[in-house]
Amino acid sequence: MEKIVFYILALIMIVSAIASVSSRKMLRSVIYLLFVLIGVAGIYFLIDYNFLAAVQLTVYAGGIIVLVIFSVLLVHHIEMELEMAQLSKKILTGISCLIGLGLFLFIIYTNDFKVVENSKTTSVEAIGRGLLSYDSGGFILPFEVISILLLAAMIGAIIIGKGDKLTKNDDTL
Amino acid sequence: MNITKNIHEWLFSLMPATTASIVEMVLIAVVYLGIFAVAGLYLVLLERKVAAWFQLRLGPNRVGYQGLLQTMADALKLVSKELTGTIKADKFLYNLAPYFVIITALMAISLFPFTQEFQAFDINIGIFFLIAISSIGVIGILLAGWSSNNKFALIGAMRSGVQTISYELSVGLSLLTMVLMTGSLQLSQIVEVQKHGWLIVQGHIPAVIAFMIYMIAGTAETNRAPFDLVEAESELGAGFHTEYSGMKFAYFFLAEFINMFIIASIATTVFFGAYLSPFGITENIPLLGVFWFLIKTLAIIFLMMWFRWTFPRLRIDQLLVLEWKYLLPLNLMNLIIMALMVLLGLTIQF
Numbered sequence: 392m393e394k395i396v397f398y399i400l401a402l403i404m405i406v407s408a409i410a411s412v413s414s415r416k417m418l419r420s421v422i423y424l425l426f427v428l429i430g431v432a433g434i435y436f437l438i439d440y441n442f443l444a445a446v447q448l449t450v451y452a453g454g455i456i457v458l459v460i461f462s463v464l465l466v467h468h469i470e471m472e473l474e475m476a477q478l479s480k481k482i483l484t485g486i487s488c489l490i491g492l493g494l495f496l497f498i499i500y501t502n503d504f505k506v507v508e509n510s511k512t513t514s515v516e517a518i519g520r521g522l523l524s525y526d527s528g529g530f531i532l533p534f535e536v537i538s539i540l541l542l543a544a545m546i547g548a549i550i551i552g553k554g555d556k557l558t559k560n561d562d563t564l
Numbered sequence: 565m566n567i568t569k570n571i572h573e574w575l576f577s578l579m580p581a582t583t584a585s586i587v588e589m590v591l592i593a594v595v596y597l598g599i600f601a602v603a604g605l606y607l608v609l610l611e612r613k614v615a616a617w618f619q620l621r622l623g624p625n626r627v628g629y630q631g632l633l634q635t636m637a638d639a640l641k642l643v644s645k646e647l648t649g650t651i652k653a654d655k656f657l658y659n660l661a662p663y664f665v666i667i668t669a670l671m672a673i674s675l676f677p678f679t680q681e682f683q684a685f686d687i688n689i690g691i692f693f694l695i696a697i698s699s700i701g702v703i704g705i706l707l708a709g710w711s712s713n714n715k716f717a718l719i720g721a722m723r724s725g726v727q728t729i730s731y732e733l734s735v736g737l738s739l740l741t742m743v744l745m746t747g748s749l750q751l752s753q754i755v756e757v758q759k760h761g762w763l764i765v766q767g768h769i770p771a772v773i774a775f776m777i778y779m780i781a782g783t784a785e786t787n788r789a790p791f792d793l794v795e796a797e798s799e800l801g802a803g804f805h806t807e808y809s810g811m812k813f814a815y816f817f818l819a820e821f822i823n824m825f826i827i828a829s830i831a832t833t834v835f836f837g838a839y840l841s842p843f844g845i846t847e848n849i850p851l852l853g854v855f856w857f858l859i860k861t862l863a864i865i866f867l868m869m870w871f872r873w874t875f876p877r878l879r880i881d882q883l884l885v886l887e888w889k890y891l892l893p894l895n896l897m898n899l900i901i902m903a904l905m906v907l908l909g910l911t912i913q914f
Binding site for chain 2: 392418419422429445448449453454457460461463469470514
């Protein structure tokens with residue numbers, strides 16, 4: 392049962408990933424990408440990591456894709472189609488993809504993966520405690536660094552968004 | 565429940581385990597589709613009746629007793645209608661868009677505990693999953709607006725995106741405020757905590773503030789008046805679904821009402837104790853849980869309809885100012901106050 396679900400998900404993801412890069416309409420590519428991301432969320436659900444799956448849905452499917460769609464809406468018209476790439480570029484991309492895939496498959500087939508016997512669902516509580524604990528194995532430092540990074544990004548966005556207005560106000564003060 | 569247990573055993577005795585579980589899933593999905601359709605249709609009727617009442621009219625009263633079959637007739641008409649669309653639309657996305665909206669709504673509805681046992685999918689991240697799912701629904705609206713190749717639809721879709729992304733924050737934060745008291749995201753756990761008093765009573769002042777913010781943001785998320793800029797008739801025709809007709813239009817229309825039901829159900833579950841009866845008066849008849857759940861949900865839906873027929877529409881800048889300058893700071897402050905309250909043990913418990 393789980394195997395079947397996995398193969399269905401994998402098929403959807405591969406097909407839409409290829410469709411995403413080969414489609415000539417920009418918004419369609421974005422939607423195929425959305426299917427790939429939802430597929431990843433499906434895989435997380437399959438391995439019983441619900442929290443990560445929901446994060447995947449909110450952040451990638453709900454957040455980033457919506458932003459991408461927004462930018463497409465602003466710059467792109469429905470009748471426009473993307474240009475076809477030159478043949479030499481196509482060949483180059485194909486070769487680099489094949490090298491990447493080869494490396495990937497080589498690692499997967501040579502590495503000796505261990506099957507985890509006692510799989511259990513990670514609860515939100517455990518994640519929260521892990522994030523905020525300062526004992527060994529705690530993630531308090533990365534957590535704080537990320538929050539400062541986000542704060543900086545937000546302030547930066549406000550500065551860019553306000554632009555001229557902000558400096559003008561400063562002058563009057 | 566007993567019936568479902570019997571069906572479950574009967575199915576597993578009839579066929580191998582894998583097929584039986586698939587058949588069971590399909591059956592559950594069909595049942596939920598039924599609930600979905602009936603709820604959607606009758607909410608439309610309720611909306612029209614309430615609107616008529618607020619405007620001193622009679623409302624639909626011809627088809628069936630007191631107009632009870634009116635929306636059924638409307639649905640039949642929409643099903644039999646010809647599907648028209650524009651030639652220059654992006655056909656693939658144009659046809660895909662309604663399904664985004666309707667599937668996310670259907671997925672969300674499976675989480676609610678209608679009674680202790682009547683719950684299809686009790687996932688341990690319950691509320692977070694609901695928020696995640698509802699953030700995908702807006703993609704359907706954006707797609708519909710863009711692929712219609714119509715400027716009104718496009719403007720409607722843009723507004724919808726802006727609105728939903730902004731107000732999602734408030735919905736999430738106000739629910740987070742309540743989660744502080746339950747200590748769990750799982751919906752069945754949240755209801756369990758409320759056996760010692762509904763959360764809105766347990767959390768008193770911050771909980772009431774959270775509820776008010778949740779109702780405002782929830783109304784905005786469902787794109788209903790006074791936040792219906794997405795389909796502001798006087799400026800945009802019908803907004804993002806201008807180019808849709810027949811059943812595809814009906815999908816959007818139904819999804820809007822189901823989303824209202826979902827927002828009200830979340831409020832019922834998180835603030836008003838879901839299927840729990842007031843003061844536990846019918847605690848030994850678990851089946852009455854459905855009744856209490858629906859009563860509370862309908863009361864909140866009525867409140868949302870009341871908003872719609874009372875308040876004038878906001879301008880888009882007012883809408884954004886309301887969210888970012890008032891609701892969000894208020895919400896963050898409320899979250900801290902609630903955290904302090906839980907820490908100091910100031911909640912009321914029976």
